[in-house]
Amino acid sequence: MSKKILVIPGDGIGQEVTTWGKKVLETIADNYGHQFTFDEGIMGHVAIEATGEPLPAETLEKAKQSDAILFGAIGHAKYDNDPTLKVRPEQGLLKIRKELGLYANLRPIKLFDDLLQASSIKPEILQGADILFFRELTGDVYFGEKKRSEDRNTASDLMIYHKYEVERIARKAFEAARTRKKKLCSVDKANVLEASRLWREVVQELAKEYPDVETEHMFIDNAAMQLIKDPKRFDVVVTGNLFGDILTDEASQVAGSMGMLASASVGDKVGFYEPIHGSAHDIAGKGLANPLASILSAALLLDISFGLQEESQRIIKAVDASLRQGFRTMDIATKHTENQFLLGTEAMGLKVIENLT
Amino acid sequence: MSKKILVIPGDGIGQEVTTWGKKVLETIADNYGHQFTFDEGIMGHVAIEATGEPLPAETLEKAKQSDAILFGAIGHAKYDNDPTLKVRPEQGLLKIRKELGLYANLRPIKLFDDLLQASSIKPEILQGADILFFRELTGDVYFGEKKRSEDRNTASDLMIYHKYEVERIARKAFEAARTRKKKLCSVDKANVLEASRLWREVVQELAKEYPDVETEHMFIDNAAMQLIKDPKRFDVVVTGNLFGDILTDEASQVAGSMGMLASASVGDKVGFYEPIHGSAHDIAGKGLANPLASILSAALLLDISFGLQEESQRIIKAVDASLRQGFRTMDIATKHTENQFLLGTEAMGLKVIENLT
Ligand SMILES: CC(C)[C@H](C(=O)O)[C@@H](O)C(=O)O
Ligand SMILES: CC(C)[C@H](C(=O)O)[C@@H](O)C(=O)O
Numbered sequence: 001m002s003k004k005i006l007v008i009p010g011d012g013i014g015q016e017v018t019t020w021g022k023k024v025l026e027t028i029a030d031n032y033g034h035q036f037t038f039d040e041g042i043m044g045h046v047a048i049e050a051t052g053e054p055l056p057a058e059t060l061e062k063a064k065q066s067d068a069i070l071f072g073a074i075g076h077a078k079y080d081n082d083p084t085l086k087v088r089p090e091q092g093l094l095k096i097r098k099e100l101g102l103y104a105n106l107r108p109i110k111l112f113d114d115l116l117q118a119s120s121i122k123p124e125i126l127q128g129a130d131i132l133f134f135r136e137l138t139g140d141v142y143f144g145e146k147k148r149s150e151d152r153n154t155a156s157d158l159m160i161y162h163k164y165e166v167e168r169i170a171r172k173a174f175e176a177a178r179t180r181k182k183k184l185c186s187v188d189k190a191n192v193l194e195a196s197r198l199w200r201e202v203v204q205e206l207a208k209e210y211p212d213v214e215t216e217h218m219f220i221d222n223a224a225m226q227l228i229k230d231p232k233r234f235d236v237v238v239t240g241n242l243f244g245d246i247l248t249d250e251a252s253q254v255a256g257s258m259g260m261l262a263s264a265s266v267g268d269k270v271g272f273y274e275p276i277h278g279s280a281h282d283i284a285g286k287g288l289a290n291p292l293a294s295i296l297s298a299a300l301l302l303d304i305s306f307g308l309q310e311e312s313q314r315i316i317k318a319v320d321a322s323l324r325q326g327f328r329t330m331d332i333a334t335k336h337t338e339n340q341f342l343l344g345t346e347a348m349g350l351k352v353i354e355n356l357t
Numbered sequence: 358m359s360k361k362i363l364v365i366p367g368d369g370i371g372q373e374v375t376t377w378g379k380k381v382l383e384t385i386a387d388n389y390g391h392q393f394t395f396d397e398g399i400m401g402h403v404a405i406e407a408t409g410e411p412l413p414a415e416t417l418e419k420a421k422q423s424d425a426i427l428f429g430a431i432g433h434a435k436y437d438n439d440p441t442l443k444v445r446p447e448q449g450l451l452k453i454r455k456e457l458g459l460y461a462n463l464r465p466i467k468l469f470d471d472l473l474q475a476s477s478i479k480p481e482i483l484q485g486a487d488i489l490f491f492r493e494l495t496g497d498v499y500f501g502e503k504k505r506s507e508d509r510n511t512a513s514d515l516m517i518y519h520k521y522e523v524e525r526i527a528r529k530a531f532e533a534a535r536t537r538k539k540k541l542c543s544v545d546k547a548n549v550l551e552a553s554r555l556w557r558e559v560v561q562e563l564a565k566e567y568p569d570v571e572t573e574h575m576f577i578d579n580a581a582m583q584l585i586k587d588p589k590r591f592d593v594v595v596t597g598n599l600f601g602d603i604l605t606d607e608a609s610q611v612a613g614s615m616g617m618l619a620s621a622s623v624g625d626k627v628g629f630y631e632p633i634h635g636s637a638h639d640i641a642g643k644g645l646a647n648p649l650a651s652i653l654s655a656a657l658l659l660d661i662s663f664g665l666q667e668e669s670q671r672i673i674k675a676v677d678a679s680l681r682q683g684f685r686t687m688d689i690a691t692k693h694t695e696n697q698f699l700l701g702t703e704a705m706g707l708k709v710i711e712n713l714t
Contacts, residue, residue: 075548080574083547083554083561090548120482120586141498141516146551153520155555159498160513189599190440191432191447194503197440198512204440217437221606222635228585228610229477242546246603249578253585278579 002035003306006066008059011044011089012279013289013345014072020349021070021273021294024318027356028302028311039066043096044089044279045076054092060099063270068305070298071274077281098138101268103165104172106304107133107248107261107276109231114323115256117334121228129231129254132180134173135244137265139165140195142241161195161240166202173238174210183235184215187223187243199240220247227251248276259290259331262297264304271305273297287344290329292319295352318355327351359392360663363423365416368401368446369636370646371429377706378427378630378651381675384713385659385668396423400453401446401636402433411449417456420627425662427655428631434638455495458625460522461529463661464490464605464618464633466588471680472613474691478585486588486611489537491530492601494622496522497552499598518552518597523559530595531567540592541572544580544600556597577604584608605633616647616688619654621661628662630654640687644701647686649676652709675712684708 007022009015022038029036041059048054063069074093079085096102109131116123144158170186177184186203188196200217207215218226220243226233227247231254239247252258261276275293283289295315303312323332326339329348333340343351364379366372379395386393398416405411420426431450436442453459466488473480501515527543534541543560545553557574564572575583577600583590584604588611596604609615618633632650640646653676660669680689683696686705690697700708 080548083557088548094549120478122477122479125477142549144513148551148555152555154517155551156501156515156517157550157552158513159516160511163510189602191437191445192451192499193514194505194512195514198505198509200440221602224581224603224607225609225615228607243603245546245578246581246600250581250585250607252582258582 001306001308003067004037004039004065005301006039006041006062006069008041008043008069008071010072010074010279011046011076012073012281012284014074014279016284016287016289016345017275017291017294018070018072020291020345020352021298023349023353024295024298024315024356025070025301027353028315031357032311043092044074045078047092048087048089052087054087054089055095060096063096063100066270068301069270069272070294070301071272072294073275073277073279075279094142096272097265098143100270100272101138102265102272103136103138103267104169104265105135105137105244106264106266107135107251109133109248109251109255109261111255112260112320112323115260115332117337118256118332119253121253126231126254131231131234131251131254132176132236133244133248133251134169134176134236134238135248136165136169136240138267140241159193159195159242161198163198163202166199167206170203170206170238173236174206174213177213177236178210181235182213184213185223185234185237186215186217187220187237187239187247188217189220190217191219195240203238223247224250227254252276257290257331258293259329260292260296262293262300264300266304271301273301287346288330289345290331291345291349292329292352295319295349314356318352321355322348322351325351358663358665360424361394361396361422362658363396363398363419363426365398365400365426365428367429367431367636368403368433369430369638369641371431371636373641373644373646373702374632374648374651375427375429377648377702377709378655380706380710381652381655381672381713382427382658384710385672388714389668400449401431402435404449405444405446409444411444411446412452417453420453420457423627425658426627426629427651427658428629429651430632430634430636432636451499453629454622455500457627457629458495459622459629460493460495460624461526461622462492462494462601463621463623464492464608466490466605466608466612466618468612469617469677469680471677472617472689474694475613475689476610478610483588483611488588488591488608488611489533489593490601490605490608491526491533491593491595492605493522493526493597495624497598516550516552516599518555520555520559523556524563527560527563527595530593531563531570534570534593535567538592539570541570542580542591542594543572543574544577544594544596544604545574546577547574548576560595580604581607584611609633614647614688616686617649617653619650619657621657623661628658630658644703645687646702647688648702648706649686649709652676652706671713675709678712679705679708682708
């Protein structure tokens with residue numbers, strides 16, 4: 001198979017971790033005789049520094065020409081500390097999501113057996129949890145009109161949904177539920193928000209086409225609680241952009257650590273793959289970041305964009321093997337457990353590659 | 358002391374639990390020689406059934422005339438299942454919050470020692486956690502303009518904040534932090550939302566007046582994760598209406614169970630006290646609900662609205678004693694623990710009253 005992959009490392013630890021996602025893809029290409037050609041693009045703070053823009057036209061053009069994109073992370077403390085700055089790294093990510101029509105963000109939450117102790121949640125609560133989130137990614141309050149009054153004392157964002165936006169993401173979620181435990185939970189705040197009432201109406205309507213899927217509706221506040229109280233009750237979860245952002249970060253505790261979670265954004269054509277974790281400036285450049293989320297993003301890329309299930313599973317097995325051998329980055333190390341070997345980014349990346357071959 | 362208390366049981370288990378919040382207040386009045394007179398008001402689904410309106414004028418009038426309000430819960434499956442209904446129970450709660458100017462919702466999260474095992478989170482993560490949430494309660498996307506297009510295919514809610522709204526709640530949070538561990542965490546989504554950028558600017562500005570308080574800013578997605586990963590890192594948390602709704606429900610796992618959490622809504626004049634839990638229709642009327650959140654709401658009422666710290670502490674001690682004696686409602690019972698006695702609502706309420714005297 002011959003494919004063009006664009007790597008966008010982005011900011012902070014994005015640089016370090018995508019190195020390993022990419023190396024894993026190269027190793028797979030070698031092992032299975034595929035032709036992957038790689039190009040690189042800039043986005044976020046690094047792009048603002050270089051060009052003044054968070055998403056340079058060149059990066060977007062490369063993205064459109066590629067068969068799949070491996071992305072790192074975005075964001076920088078400078079902007080977090082100064083909310084008045086007009087040009088911001090995150091605008092790059094939001095723009096590329098919109099431009100590429102990446103309306104469905106899939107975030108699988110599954111614990112590797114060896115990380116059962118790494119979470120703050122009790123092992124007996126976690127064991128067997130397996131959730132697939134569908135987060136809507138190109139609508140909601142993220143993309144509704146933003147306003148600031150002239151005296152700067154009033155600010156607003158429009159939370160808005162159109163029926164077709166809800167329908168297309170919900171349909172993907174229903175289809176996925178069919179291939180799993182046939183349970184769908186739609187999360188909204190329909191007791192307060194009109195956008196959520198539309199969301200609920202559309203999902204209710206669509207549910208009639210999927211009588212084999214058990215559909216429930218849950219308020220976001222309750223969902224945020226249930227996710228921790230009893231993660232096993234969920235199979236597929238579908239929700240809006242903002243609620244999805246919050247729930248999936250929270251769900252990282254169900255998977256042991258944020259450093260383990262990959263996500264796939266799909267929609268019109270090109271797929272976009274990225275860790276759920278952010279740019280983590282506190283540890284950036286120190287070689288401490290966990291590369292596994294980027295490596296697992298590469299696995300999702302092979303599976304979803306290229307249909308290479310076997311190669312994808314191979315990567316997941318190599319990650320699993322590395323964990324079983326006791327190798328841990330800082331974020332997934334457990335206190336008081338024997339036979340654990342603490343590794344930095346590079347050493348962990350190399351372990352996975354070793355286990356791939 | 359002579360005071361007028363309005364009891365609004367509301368919907369579902371609200372009826373059962375406020376009975377015990379009220380009885381506890383009566384017992385305190387007897388024991389300490391106070392004159393509490395009680396009146397009752399209707400709100401929510403029960404009010405819609407009786408009058409067509411979720412908040413009848415009579416209830417609002419009584420509320421304004423009272424010295425404090427003890428509220429139960431709101432909501433009914435009928436409306437949750439039909440998002441097209443125009444008149445909805447929750448409108449009553451939102452309206453009374455707005456009319457009484459209850460802009461600050463205080464939600465203390467603290468684990469009773471004996472409930473260390475009741476949570477899905479590991480005991481060593483929880484032990485010592487003590488968080489005070491300040492949730493803004495009369496602004497945000499809850500109260501911004503709601504719209505539905507004529508073809509009903511587009512729906513929106515305006516997420517909007519004014520500087521003065523952020524300032525007054527943040528000030529309360531800073532003041533509270535001063536009396537505690539002097540740490541304030543403000544939660545927003547300033548990397549995406551304009552309303553959050555205003556929020557962050559205002560809190561940053563105010564922080565200069567409180568140099569003795571260590572202030573940090575955190576994105577909501579990260580906060581939803583940190584709350585479970587390391588709840589001890591938080592002291593006082595201040596956030597907007599929507600994010601506060603989500604985080605405090607989630608935080609119930611830090612307190613062992615939702616059934617233990619009380620909240621105080623204050624602002625202009627009258628204080629309003631309610632459990633964080635909802636109307637829980639699945640168990641309503643069965644005598645299974647945990648009355649402790651309502652009882653602890655009564656304790657907050659005495660402390661905050663009447664300045665009766667001793668009486669308030671007396672209630673908390675009685676709850677603690679009941680737990681230490683091994684009494685548990687369904688929601689806080691732990692599997693495989695000896696010396697636990699499972700009680701229904703009434704028996705648990707009676708235990709607390711016994712321990713009060
Ligand atoms: C960086 C930020 C804009 C982004 C989001 O909120 O979507 C991130 O948190 C994510 O979840 O991908
Ligand atoms: C019932 C609902 C309107 C309410 C809210 O969202 O504010 C509740 O969840 C709460 O937290 O008090």
